[in-house]
Amino acid sequence: xxxxxxxxxxxxxxxxxxxxxxxxxxxxPGGFIELxxxxxxxxxxxxxxxxxxxxxxxxxxxxxxxxxxxxxxxHRSRTLYLAHTDGLKGALSGEENLHLFASLRQFRDRSEExxxxxxxxxxxxxxxxxxxxxxxxxxxxxxxxxxRAFPASLWLLDEPxxxxxxxxxxxxxxxxxxxxxxxxxxxxxxxxxxPERLKPAIRIxxxxxx
Amino acid sequence: MNPWIQFxxxxxxxxxxxxxxxxxxxxxxxxxxSLFPLAMSPRPLILKLIAPGVIWVDxxxxxxxxxxxxxxxxxxxxxxEQWILSPSSLELRVFLKVISFWTVTSLPLIVxxxxxxxxxxxxxxxxxxxxVGLFLGTVTLSFLGALxxxxxxxxxxxxxxxxxxxxxxxxxxxxxxxxSALLAADKQxxxxxxxxxxxxxxxTVGLVPKAISTALKVSYEV
Numbered sequence: 007x008x009x010x011x012x013x014x015x016x017x018x019x020x021x022x023x024x025x026x027x028x029x030x031x032x033x034x035p036g037g038f039i040e041l042x043x044x045x046x047x048x049x050x051x052x053x054x055x056x057x058x059x060x061x062x063x064x065x066x067x068x069x070x071x072x073x074x075x076x077x078x079x080x081h082r083s084r085t086l087y088l089a090h091t092d093g094l095k096g097a098l099s100g101e102e103n104l105h106l107f108a109s110l111r112q113f114r115d116r117s118e119e120x121x122x123x124x125x126x127x128x129x130x131x132x133x134x135x136x137x138x139x140x141x142x143x144x145x146x147x148x149x150x151x152x153x154r155a156f157p158a159s160l161w162l163l164d165e166p167x168x169x170x171x172x173x174x175x176x177x178x179x180x181x182x183x184x185x186x187x188x189x190x191x192x193x194x195x196x197x198x199x200x201p202e203r204l205k206p207a208i209r210i211x212x213x214x215x216x
Numbered sequence: 217m218n219p220w221i222q223f224x225x226x227x228x229x230x231x232x233x234x235x236x237x238x239x240x241x242x243x244x245x246x247x248x249x250s251l252f253p254l255a256m257s258p259r260p261l262i263l264k265l266i267a268p269g270v271i272w273v274d275x276x277x278x279x280x281x282x283x284x285x286x287x288x289x290x291x292x293x294x295x296x297e298q299w300i301l302s303p304s305s306l307e308l309r310v311f312l313k314v315i316s317f318w319t320v321t322s323l324p325l326i327v328x329x330x331x332x333x334x335x336x337x338x339x340x341x342x343x344x345x346x347x348v349g350l351f352l353g354t355v356t357l358s359f360l361g362a363l364x365x366x367x368x369x370x371x372x373x374x375x376x377x378x379x380x381x382x383x384x385x386x387x388x389x390x391x392x393x394x395x396s397a398l399l400a401a402d403k404q405x406x407x408x409x410x411x412x413x414x415x416x417x418x419x420t421v422g423l424v425p426k427a428i429s430t431a432l433k434v435s436y437e438v
């Protein structure tokens with residue numbers, strides 16, 4: 007029995023195309039996985055399956071040695087998935103978006119944590135501006151504040167640093183280190199290289215789809 | 217605040233911010249209803265006969281017009297993903313979304329309909345039945361329309377497809393609804409038609425949210 011997340015013989019498909027026949031790995035608390043591979047190799051598909059959004063074709067998923075269902079509420083409340091769309095409503099401000107997210111995650115009052123999250127990503131000054139009028143990088147910062155304001159032990163991040171400036175990437179790297187130091191886990195799909203100090207527990211290179 | 221109440225308020229608030237778009241079905245409703253006396257004959261006898269049918273078809277089209285894009289924006293902004301991944305009931309969330317749509321779009325149609333139907337020489341005494349029927353009917357139509365919107369959320373340009381998909385399903389509502397008003401205007405008993413309408417109402421409200429959430433989940437699985 008090992009603690010953390012274990013994937014055994016996972017089959018990845020997009021539509022009818024087979025992306026990976028049998029993918030297996032283990033991730034212990036405090037570690038993160040860097041997924042790489044060319045476009046269309048199945049990075050996002052893997053993250054979507056693990057989040058419960060995509061369908062699990064074949065394979066076994068274990069959490070702390072016990073098999074689990076990605077679509078269960080238990081798994082959903084311990085996981086945060088950040089897609090390449092930021093998941094922000096354009097008509098709402100950053101702060102309103104985070105409050106809406108709190109209601110999705112069934113939290114009653116998260117004002118303090120939301121404030122802290124926006125502070126951390128230096129978005130306090132723009133928190134009342136509709137997201138429609140923010141730049142891509144600013145929207146991304148708000149999306150990342152979510153990770154700060156809502157606790158989850160597993161982060162599934164699809165290109166988290168896209169559109170971020172140097173300072174933003176540093177912020178995110180610090181944030182990820184804190185998360186890992188507290189025993190969290192993360193799986194990142196990324197094309198950009200992360201700062202040196204972040205050493206992934208595993209690097210998985212998904213192959214070119216044929 | 218309770219998370220569900222907060223969610224509902226935010227949904228209604230969002231529609232209110234985009235009220236110009238919510239106003240379109242209402243304007244459409246008024247224009248279409250006023251076309252009939254122009255196209256047919258302004259004689260009260262004829263108008264009185266066709267009034268319930270005109271109002272009901274009009275309400276149905278106006279409702280579907282607004283519904284087609286119900287989930288579109290949430291889908292494109294990636295918010296729908298977060299709904300599905302939320303550790304709470306998707307059915308209840310869908311239910312609240314449709315109710316908030318109904319409040320902002322269909323309720324104004326119902327409020328407007330007495331004025332329009334009186335223009336069409338409909339007797340005042342049958343207004344009560346018409347309004348009860350419209351209430352039951354618009355809620356049912358909203359849920360059906362939301363199902364169509366959910367099934368086609370990942371398709372572009374789905375407006376006509378949704379209409380073709382839904383209009384046959386909506387005919388029973390139209391038949392019972394329009395006939396209850398017609399019967400009431402003719403001083404006959406409108407209750408059986410209303411009861412049938414109510415049956416459809418309860419069936420739809422009870423079962424369709426489940427179907428909508430399944431449709432939304434499936435749209436992400438492929």
